[in-house]
Amino acid sequence: MDVIAKDLAKVALVVQRGFVPLDVAVPQQVFGRWPDHLTASRPGGNPYELTLVAPASADPWPWLPREAAGLDRLQTADTVIVAGVEDPSVPVDADLVEGLRDAYHRGSRMVSICTGAFALAAAGILDGRSVTTHWHWAQLLRERHPSVTVREAELYVEDTGVFTSAGVLAGTDLCLHLLRLDHGQAVANAMARFLVSPPHRDGGQAQFIEYLPPGGDPDMAAVTSWILEHLDEPLSLEAISRHSHMSTRTLRRRFRAVVGTSVMHWVTVQRVARARVLLETTRLGVDEIAHRCGFGSAESLRVHFSAQTQTSPSAYRRTFAG
Template structure:
């Protein structure tokens, strides 16, 4: 039996904690024995987790007994962790104890220095800030989780369940993990990654390109070239490209592709239109080009995306 310690941090996201507690706590082996022993450990005797106040029975020294430590996200992911928590995580990593973060819990692992030189992920909404703060970490915001052996990270919210099921499969095999997935009413392996959940190319709140971005939004379905966008912006192609790179991190044509993909996602979610029709409506030069770009960026086919995200109320 493995011992799992869920770390109760101040301002913890209750969903992240509950995901680990419920998933590991309900794993049963073929003879009926539990697969995991659960501990909830923290620095204080109680913590506030959103609207909940949780009583904590175990101190940080309980992490010494753990085979796996789960670090949940916090509602303010940028708030520093206490030196005692960071030291406890560093000591556990030194013992080669497995440590897994859920959602923005990756910030705590990064603050402890446990992710330097490793692959990691976190919620896509804060991925840019994470990459800026921790350049030594190989961030991949497109995946649901990463596993580098003793350190694991997961993307936003429900990706924590994907990671927990992955750990169960790693510990006990596919059959036990599949039973855990059935109890959670979730697939053992979700198709694609976090990339399909990212809202792409929304105009930034602070930009000098507002009118140009709005023009692209309204004209992305057309056969656009860089010269068309530069003319609409009233500047040279070189100046436009430099401004786009500075303010969006993309070239103008990359921005157009992102807008087209977002429009295609919306049509896949809300209409019965064929893939061929959607490709034409959103400005892709061909259906094959649309399928290729969609799969490359989102990690799934347009049909698979529609099956997951299609609104059931469409007439």
């Protein structure tokens, strides 16, 4: 299936009373005004038009900008992003519930950051879907909406066009993921560099993992860094195990506990990510890109690339090459 670049230029960022300021700041940075060096390198400049939207109940305390538009702006939004709130046990504004439901049925792409999932759930948008939210509030979401499958261990989840993320920093991962879906890996990478954000993390990776909080496993950070430096080599679990001075069994266990997925799956994901960049930013042939990414053959690259992106390398290049 070919990648189809969709016009998702109009973004409505929904803020409610008691919203989390960082849940608003990150989407504003990714979909709001871009720095000059990003717009200068992209034909047409910033592809998004972001508007803050708030129900009447969201008065300007403590951080709500006074220029926020009313809920009627949801009627024309291509993408609706609901920022999280500090206390999701508070009932969602009834007018907002109706506005979100109408936007969803009209075909808007629906997104939540952190506890913003409670507003989408209240509108019935998450019924029958798998979602995530901040781990602290996952059980409450599960209890209030039993028809929703809550996967609190994951950074972000996409289920049939509806996107939900965990806490604030996972919201950054999701926003970069949406940017990559819309405009390619190179644009997302440029924005990540501007945000001084870690490299892209898959939604299936465990919450908090790459930031290595106290009690984390810094040895795994060294392992992942080494893998990224040697992606073009024929890596195997045994080779990585020897480098890390661990048995394969120990490496498997510790890697999954820290990174949230298997070693070789993570290697494949990183190889495809590198292939995306090379397809977008170089004129190298598929055979050479396969070699530089460690796939060994163009056919192997095509198989893994298609599995992750639902398109072929050539179709991806036609869509996103600059």
